[in-house]
Amino acid sequence: MTLYLQLVSTSLHAGSPRLALLHLRRSCEFNPRVSMSSYSPPPPPPRDQSMDTEAPNAPITRERRLNPDLQEQLPKPYLARALEAVDPSHPQGTKGRDPRGMSVLQQHAAFFDRNGDGVIYPWETFQGLRAIGCGLTVSFAFSILINLFLSYPTQPGWLPSPLLSIRIDNIHKGKHGSDSETYDTEGRFDPSKFDAVFSKYGRTHPNALTKDELSSMLQGNRNTYDFLGWLAAAGEWLLLYSLAKDKDGLLQRETVRGLFDGSLFERLEDDNNKKKSS
Numbered sequence: 001m002t003l004y005l006q007l008v009s010t011s012l013h014a015g016s017p018r019l020a021l022l023h024l025r026r027s028c029e030f031n032p033r034v035s036m037s038s039y040s041p042p043p044p045p046p047r048d049q050s051m052d053t054e055a056p057n058a059p060i061t062r063e064r065r066l067n068p069d070l071q072e073q074l075p076k077p078y079l080a081r082a083l084e085a086v087d088p089s090h091p092q093g094t095k096g097r098d099p100r101g102m103s104v105l106q107q108h109a110a111f112f113d114r115n116g117d118g119v120i121y122p123w124e125t126f127q128g129l130r131a132i133g134c135g136l137t138v139s140f141a142f143s144i145l146i147n148l149f150l151s152y153p154t155q156p157g158w159l160p161s162p163l164l165s166i167r168i169d170n171i172h173k174g175k176h177g178s179d180s181e182t183y184d185t186e187g188r189f190d191p192s193k194f195d196a197v198f199s200k201y202g203r204t205h206p207n208a209l210t211k212d213e214l215s216s217m218l219q220g221n222r223n224t225y226d227f228l229g230w231l232a233a234a235g236e237w238l239l240l241y242s243l244a245k246d247k248d249g250l251l252q253r254e255t256v257r258g259l260f261d262g263s264l265f266e267r268l269e270d271d272n273n274k275k276k277s278s
């Protein structure tokens, strides 16, 4: 092509516009031999890294994976749900259950409000624990511990409750650190955090945790120096594991989803009543 353009200029200088025109047309014609041999593809555009969930220099991000396709499995997974504990197989939450206007965290606690007055006394926690199949000693110890821990932060004012009552309207104030962050600060259910429990730690089964995986999760969720949070989270998850693991020793995703909205407690109570009456 450069050759033809040179010929155009020579022809013009030689006063031959027709010849110049001919060379100009040739220069514009497609010449596959020339173009194939000298063609080099443009460099690929730089790879878009903005969606990466793994950083090469932070191997922990490769070890504890996120599910990059969650939004194809559940609408708006980033949106914390106030009333329903949703996941890809339950996009509407627990079917046929009335949340009674309560946040997902309130529903979790309300199972233990045995007379439905919005307040949980230690003996109600004890009765609730007994109802879902906990032994006498465990129920006694946990009812004291849970009410000791949650009573003061959930009171409406500065005064502590002498009877260690827990107020369900303020239960979000009982949140502690080193948890899975599935409940948000206001007690909603965050589907993306719930999914991360299993994408990060469910290595042997995608939708369940082994005992060892549960222990790694408890370690992984630890915030620095948050000793109370470590203890509380360990107490919650280990009690859950002992109550609701399946026959293979796995903590199933569906069991944990039910834990969050409290429907698991209702199911365990039913199972326990059936066992007693048979």
Ligand code: HEM
Binding pocket: 105, 108, 109, 112, 120, 125, 129, 146, 150, 166, 171, 172, 174, 175, 176, 177, 178, 179, 180, 181, 182, 183, 233, 236, 237, 239, 240, 259
């Ligand atoms: C069998 C009884 C119970 C079990 C197995 C249990 C288990 C759990 C688990 C596994 C969590 C999630 C923690 C995380 O996201 O890492 C949790 C959170 C919570 N539970 Fe329970 N729970 C029980 C009873 C109660 C009771 C009686 C109350 C209060 C009345 C209560 C209040 C809370 C609160 C406030 C949270 C939020 C903690 C946070 O995310 O920081 N739970 N529970």
Ligand SMILES: [Ca+2]
Binding pocket: 112, 113, 114, 115, 116, 117, 118, 119, 120, 121, 124
């Ligand atoms: Ca009550």
